[in-house]
Amino acid sequence: MSLLEQRIIAMDLWHLALPVTARRDHGIGSVEGAIEVVLLRLTAEGGAVGWGEAAPWVVFTGSPEATLHALHRHIRPHVVGRKLKDRAAIMADAAHAVAHATEAKAALETALLDVTGHAVGLPVHALLGGKCRDEIALSCSIANPDWAADRQLLQRLHADGVRIVKLKTGFKGHAFDLMRLEEIRRDWPQVAIRVDYNQGLQPHEAIARLPEVAAFKPDFIEQPVAAANLTTMARLRARIDVPLLADESVFGPEDLMRAIEAGACDGISVKIMKAGGLMRAQSVARMAGAAGLSAYGGDMFEAGIAHLAGAHMIAATPEIDLGCEFYQARYYLTEDILTAPFPCDAGRVQVPDGPGLGGAPDMERLTRYTVVRL
Numbered sequence: 001m002s003l004l005e006q007r008i009i010a011m012d013l014w015h016l017a018l019p020v021t022a023r024r025d026h027g028i029g030s031v032e033g034a035i036e037v038v039l040l041r042l043t044a045e046g047g048a049v050g051w052g053e054a055a056p057w058v059v060f061t062g063s064p065e066a067t068l069h070a071l072h073r074h075i076r077p078h079v080v081g082r083k084l085k086d087r088a089a090i091m092a093d094a095a096h097a098v099a100h101a102t103e104a105k106a107a108l109e110t111a112l113l114d115v116t117g118h119a120v121g122l123p124v125h126a127l128l129g130g131k132c133r134d135e136i137a138l139s140c141s142i143a144n145p146d147w148a149a150d151r152q153l154l155q156r157l158h159a160d161g162v163r164i165v166k167l168k169t170g171f172k173g174h175a176f177d178l179m180r181l182e183e184i185r186r187d188w189p190q191v192a193i194r195v196d197y198n199q200g201l202q203p204h205e206a207i208a209r210l211p212e213v214a215a216f217k218p219d220f221i222e223q224p225v226a227a228a229n230l231t232t233m234a235r236l237r238a239r240i241d242v243p244l245l246a247d248e249s250v251f252g253p254e255d256l257m258r259a260i261e262a263g264a265c266d267g268i269s270v271k272i273m274k275a276g277g278l279m280r281a282q283s284v285a286r287m288a289g290a291a292g293l294s295a296y297g298g299d300m301f302e303a304g305i306a307h308l309a310g311a312h313m314i315a316a317t318p319e320i321d322l323g324c325e326f327y328q329a330r331y332y333l334t335e336d337i338l339t340a341p342f343p344c345d346a347g348r349v350q351v352p353d354g355p356g357l358g359g360a361p362d363m364e365r366l367t368r369y370t371v372v373r374l
């Protein structure tokens, strides 16, 4: 019997609350105390196990409760009893079973790829077309309303070899943003800066503020205005001399089509949690490449399993050429869930080559941080 004839015999779910080290503010939405993720485990009849993680953010993609029940109630009937070889059919059924719930679908596809990788002895990147890179430059976000605390984080990042930071802006006034840009440029001149407003500006504010921010020559300015406001994005893009990126405006390929038609951006943030899976994220990146747009690999508030999934996806996607943001496991969570630390060295994520994702959660920590188990 082919290894891919094996059926999936169990699907287990954990809703976790994982403590974080600091408060983070954004143009829309703050994070404090803990992040909430949903973990999914699939077991195949030969004994192979696969993990997936959904990392919803309530102000961006959805809630952990909706994610948990999308998987438990609406997606589970399309998974248990199916064969490993039917991955694309399972994903198509999940897409039709419940609208949106993109994080749930990302977790499902991650777990399907992980269990398949373990069953056949291949890394996830090999199942996604093969690898085009062994490591990915890491960007860490700066979003603490306490600037003194973020200066300490910047020192630590610099000592660790991280050379890209993303400054979260638009939550505490324009003067606060300009002051932080000035200090980073002055005190860490080797560090590349990216700026992300997370939809935090009204169009008239963006018209006034963006040229002053662009004067600091960041790599790009991301999502200054509301996700749906593609027309304003296009107008802003014409007024500044640094690239304008779309994040909240582009979830899947369908959104990217609209953004390209509107001329809304020079590049995009590709996230498996927005796209609804690793392969749809690859589709988004390939469309961006065909349209002449750049792309980086973003994330939500994630733990190590989602970081690993993103790393494998980017490793197999040459169009994502501006690095990644898989920093939470190392720089934001009080404690990650992986048994071995998320692989990162000298400011670069190392792409695992072992079977599946190349990492799994520690069961004791899973139990400790569980809110709901289904």
Ligand SMILES: [Mg+2]
Pocket (backbone or CB within 6 Å): 196, 198, 222, 223, 247, 248, 269, 298
């Ligand atoms: Mg963003």
